[in-house]
Amino acid sequence: MTGDDWLDAAKADAQRRQLPALEPLLEALARATRRLRAAEWNLSAASRPAHDADQPDDTPAT
Amino acid sequence: MAAAIESGEVSVRDVVETALHRIETLDAGLNAFTLVMHDSARLAAAHADTEIAAGRYRGPLHGIPISIKDLIDVAGVPTTAASQVTDRSPAGADAPVVARLRDAGAILIGKCNLHEFAFGTTGEDSAFGPTRHPLDADRSPGGSSSGSAVSVAARMVTASVGTDTGGSIRIPAAACGLVGLKPTFGELPCDGIVPLGPSLDHVGPLTRCVADARLMFTAMGGVSLSAGSGGTTPLTRRLGCPRPYFLDQLDDGVRATFERALERLLDDAWTVSTSPIRHARDTATVCLHLLLPEAAAVHASSLDRQGAAYTQGVRLRLEMGRYVLAEDYVRAQRGRAVLTQAVDDALGDHDALVLPSLAIPAPRLGTDTVEIDGRPVSVRNVTLRLTQLFNATGHPAVSIPCGATASGLPVGLQLVGRRSHTAQLLDVAQAVEQSLA
Numbered sequence: 111m112t113g114d115d116w117l118d119a120a121k122a123d124a125q126r127r128q129l130p131a132l133e134p135l136l137e138a139l140a141r142a143t144r145r146l147r148a149a150e151w152n153l154s155a156a157s158r159p160a161h162d163a164d165q166p167d168d169t170p171a172t
Numbered sequence: 173m174a175a176a177i178e179s180g181e182v183s184v185r186d187v188v189e190t191a192l193h194r195i196e197t198l199d200a201g202l203n204a205f206t207l208v209m210h211d212s213a214r215l216a217a218a219h220a221d222t223e224i225a226a227g228r229y230r231g232p233l234h235g236i237p238i239s240i241k242d243l244i245d246v247a248g249v250p251t252t253a254a255s256q257v258t259d260r261s262p263a264g265a266d267a268p269v270v271a272r273l274r275d276a277g278a279i280l281i282g283k284c285n286l287h288e289f290a291f292g293t294t295g296e297d298s299a300f301g302p303t304r305h306p307l308d309a310d311r312s313p314g315g316s317s318s319g320s321a322v323s324v325a326a327r328m329v330t331a332s333v334g335t336d337t338g339g340s341i342r343i344p345a346a347a348c349g350l351v352g353l354k355p356t357f358g359e360l361p362c363d364g365i366v367p368l369g370p371s372l373d374h375v376g377p378l379t380r381c382v383a384d385a386r387l388m389f390t391a392m393g394g395v396s397l398s399a400g401s402g403g404t405t406p407l408t409r410r411l412g413c414p415r416p417y418f419l420d421q422l423d424d425g426v427r428a429t430f431e432r433a434l435e436r437l438l439d440d441a442w443t444v445s446t447s448p449i450r451h452a453r454d455t456a457t458v459c460l461h462l463l464l465p466e467a468a469a470v471h472a473s474s475l476d477r478q479g480a481a482y483t484q485g486v487r488l489r490l491e492m493g494r495y496v497l498a499e500d501y502v503r504a505q506r507g508r509a510v511l512t513q514a515v516d517d518a519l520g521d522h523d524a525l526v527l528p529s530l531a532i533p534a535p536r537l538g539t540d541t542v543e544i545d546g547r548p549v550s551v552r553n554v555t556l557r558l559t560q561l562f563n564a565t566g567h568p569a570v571s572i573p574c575g576a577t578a579s580g581l582p583v584g585l586q587l588v589g590r591r592s593h594t595a596q597l598l599d600v601a602q603a604v605e606q607s608l609a
Contacts (some may be wrong), residue, residue: 111497131484135492139460143496144455146503151510169556 184235204322228230231397234277242283245364267364284319314347339559346529346584357566367465412447425577433574440607461504468493486537529584531572
């Protein structure tokens with residue numbers, strides 16, 4: 111599932127569950143997940159995406 | 173205090189009454205305790221005095237007043253986790269680390285306030301209200317072991333037992349000027365402790381000096397204190413500082429205090445070299461994708477049945493974890509393995525890694541952001557930044573006081589050791605503590 115598809119589905123589910131306050135957190139999580147997936151150490155059956163070391167670290171803390 | 177108790181110069185009854193009086197005097201303004209166990213503490217004190225008078229001294233923790241984070245089971249009293257969600261029925265048995273401390277003769281004075289379910293770094297979100305910093309009531313003492321830290325820092329007890337899933341022992345220890353130890357993962361049992369992220373959870377002591385932390389850690393590990401311990405590791409006095417990433421985002425006062433501490437170490441024949449941790453910039457996203465789904469799994473049924481009973485901030489972060497895909501959790505596990513090797517490599521032949529424990533001084537209550545280098549940063553993000561990696565990798569880490577900012581707020585220095593070598597890390601910490609004295 112692509113990050114965009116995941117975020118759309120997650121936000122729709124949060125709305126359905128009447129948790130609109132989740133939406134900004136899900137957007138932040140989506141940014142963090144993109145960063146996770148882009149890490150150079152990920153294993154892949156095909157080629158691995160480059161990791162942009164200059165991306166700002168706006169990963170939401172737990 | 174231990175020597176005075178052993179010699180009979182002071183009775184355990186007097187020690188416990190002093191602790192209870194100090195709690196009565198101070199805690200209304202600090203809110204460190206969720207429960208003070210007056211009756212059982214007095215009974216235990218009387219029993220301890222009888223034992224000691226009969227020559228049955230159990231060791232340096234005998235008669236010492238301690239507190240327990242209210243996430244950890246103590247037989248006969250509820251484990252609230254500072255939440256309205258828990259059912260308040262009394263725990264049927266002590267958590268193993270608590271039982272071991274009782275066996276060592278420690279006197280349990282009470283249960284301490286925390287950030288709800290240990291899922292926060294300030295102690296603000298609690299069914300009992302926030303715990304306040306003993307030096308400034310408008311500030312957080314750090315969390316999640318907020319009450320534990322304050323109970324020790326305000327000298328209501330001698331030591332406390334906290335938990336640490338992303339930094340929750342080391343953060344309040346640094347904020348309050350204490351020693352806080354997170355041992356190697358799995359070294360101390362977390363049975364009888366409400367889980368948050370089971371692959372990240374640790375239990376450990378908060379104390380006022382490294383020697384006390386060693387005593388507590390040893391007893392919690394079920395090892396007799398009677399034989400004496402510590403100070404046997406030959407040290408090279410070489411420390412590695414992972415400057416890239418870990419020193420990039422620091423409050424000016426914290427930076428200045430930490431750098432002064434390093435200078436004092438250099439003046440006392442330590443060497444400090446730069447030792448980067450590869451992929452350190454991936455720490456936050458790896459830790460996020462480990463903790464969120466693990467915590468969500470622990471809380472799923474409670475969220476479905478009693479979601480509204482959680483504090484809002486904790487509830488939302490737990491709910492967020494339910495959306496992390498399994499494939500991303502697996503990626504984070506891969507990241508954990510990579511980072512674990514990276515920390516091992518950075519340690520190299522150093523005695524330990526050295527870095528600040530907490531990037532900011534104790535934050536003001538009710539603030540979500542602080543300013544660093546002219547830019548607003550999330551309090552939650554920045555308080556976890558320097559500690560959470562070592563929860564993911566399992567390396568032992570200890571925060572010791574290294575001075576204070578110009579406004580008098582404590583600053584912590586963190587030492588990180590080799591996995592399964594917590595005792596050796598404490599040897600390094602004790603030597604560093606002596607150099608900074």
